[in-house]
């Protein structure tokens with residue numbers, strides 16, 4: 106074992122000898138193979154600080170993380186350990202985006218290339234499918250996208266693919282692939298997969314560049330290595346040939362991105378790839394109680410393709426893990442919300458201690474409803490959502506087009522937004538003209554005079570649009586904030602929104618546009634020298650869903666199991682641990698997918714520090730109807746004898762089916778129920794809410810509309826929580842919100858902007874309940890569940 110130098114004593118404090126051993130390692134490959142909560146991420150940050158202390162220049166170090174959030178945390182921690190050092194830290198995609206910015210011409214792009222987000226890629230794919238002239242009867246556009254994405258992640262080029270086709274779907278996809286790639290190049294754009302593919306190709310095709318970059322990034326660290334795909338593997342491998350100081354940390358049991366091309370072999374074979382590797386195993390868990398660890402361990406032992414790791418902890422035993430059976434999703438949600446209210450009220454916990462995980466985003470709806478009804482503040486981790494809003498995408502499309510005039514998807518988005526009389530037929534004809542001449546759409550629009558099939562009147566409209574574009578483009582060197590304001594004003598987007606905004610929404614699209622202006626102003630402030638438009642757009646394109654997660658906020662966190670990777674919370678609830686959901690129906694015919702589902706539950710369980718509850722229901726509401734469901738077979742694999750079982754408060758229905766006398770009778774799958782259950786209509790796949798980006802595009806299954814608000818009458822009165830641990834006035838405001846039912850016709854209310862008013866009408870139920878309020882300055886409608894309204898008296 107290396108002996109830590111004396112000067113590092115502060116850095117090495119609060120590290121175990123094994124962790125220190127990994128931290129002080131400098132040259133040569135290293136594999137840190139360890140279970141959850143054993144300090145892998147902590148070792149990475151400390152090792153960066155140690156390398157700096159050892160005199161390694163900061164620009165020779167790169168730490169690759171799985172999410173931007175993880176990178177930010179790492180940066181903050183490194184900054185506290187080694188202040189002021191600028192080490193490259195970020196996701197693979199960001200790393201590649203920046204390399205590509207520099208070397209774009211090597212792969213046929215220009216430096217100002219654009220990154221297509223998922224919906225942009227979908228648009229581009231649609232166009233490519235049309236241009237390729239293939240029939241989609243064998244493969245849907247989504248299937249084609251997924252297959253192409255998988256091919257890219259495996260570094261398969263269109264030419265190679267042609268020789269390897271096995272299925273009719275692949276045949277179709279392989280015909281679209283070269284057309285799609287060509288159109289991306291003409292548009293000077295890449296999709297998320299291309300970021301990796303282009304960099305991997307660049308390194309392979311240019312030995313000199315590869316060796317320059319190998320020398321530049323001499324010390325590379327990769328956290329969560331078990332989730333890398335072949336393209337990511339090729340990149341880090343390519344950068345550590347001459348200087349094989351590659352250090353990776355991972356846990357094969359936490360590999361949950363197989364569906365996105367992650368290859369578990371990358372970690373399992375690391376020792377073969379680097380024969381002189383130093384392997385470090387960390388066996389002490391610092392995160393969880395023994396109860397939680399035993400549950401995790403027993404579960405994961407059922408996976409066959411794994412090496413057993415023994416984790417121990419010196420933490421206190423803590424409470425037993427609970428398994429809760431509920432009648433339906435609403436009861437499940439209500440009971441969790443009640444729990445939280447009670448624990449916060451008794452000052453045993455604070456809202457940010459709680460996290461609620463689920464397999465699919467749609468499951469959170471009933472929980473949101475329950476939390477909102479009790480005034481409990483919460484955050485849903487889905488950071489990309491803001492940037493997917495129509496108004497935000499519209500404004501960003503103008504910016505994309507200014508930054509990259511070849512960005513056809515952006516042009517199609519804004520050419521008639523706001524409406525300016527340019528119809529779909531005109532756009533199609535411009536497209537055909539552009540395709541014929543291999544020119545971008547904007548160029549085709551400039552040459553609209555030559556497109557005879559477009560009527561004179563429409564030609565004039567197109568010319569006006571080009572003039573507008575030129576005006577905006579001339580402004581491009583101003584600050585980002587000014588550019589955005591200018592776009593909104595010149596395109597009359599604000600007026601367009603005012604006209605089309607739905608009444609009664611408390612977050613208006615215009616307010617979102619204001620938020621974008623604020624984000625831009627913030628970016629200007631933080632990048633006084635290098636705040637270029639493409640840097641801003643790159644940042645926006647690479648936003649990941651966990652970016653929005655704010656752990657300093659006093660709020661309960663709701664997220665998918667995929668998004669929970671790497672995080673930790675004192676109190677965790679995992680809802681919907683049911684057959685066909687977790688494991689998902691689609692995983693059942695494939696052993697490796699089934700094992701990945703088990704790992705997903707394992708990841709969720711191991712996020713918990715102190716308390717953990719798993720729950721499942723007897724029925725769930727799907728598209729307005731209750732459907733029977735059965736518990737997950739994974740529940741049977743847990744140490745049931747030491748867990749606490751809680752049954753539904755509405756016992757009757759549940760107990761008809763379940764004999765609960767002994768633990769072995771918890772043999773869930775034996776319960777007789779209608780197998781047509783949950784996913785009969787939901788035969789597509791789910792919203793992974795995954796980390797990073799590039800996710801929805803590979804969704805294996807569509808989102809299922811689960812637990813949408815109940816159709817039954819609202820409860821007579823929602824309990825007003827008694828909560829005693831509120832710290833700030835702001836907390837008080839959010840916490841003590843009255844129940845929706847307190848707002849009736851004639852009720853006097855106070856609004857933060859409009860002052861005091863009187864409710865003149867109420868309509869709708871549950872979260873859709875609306876109130877019309879008359880204020881001094883006029884009438885406004887609000888959705889009660891969200892509106893900043895208080896009782897005035």
Ligand code: ATP
Nearest residue numbers: 119120121140141142143144145146147391392671
């Ligand atoms: P995961 O596999 O879930 O990503 P991990 O192995 O990366 O987990 P960390 O997140 O680095 O684990 O550490 C888990 C928790 O344990 C963190 O709160 C960390 O601060 C704490 N921890 C790690 N090592 C020690 C130590 N030696 N002393 C005290 N606390 C520690």
Ligand code: MG
Nearest residue numbers: 145146147671
């Ligand atoms: Mg970690």
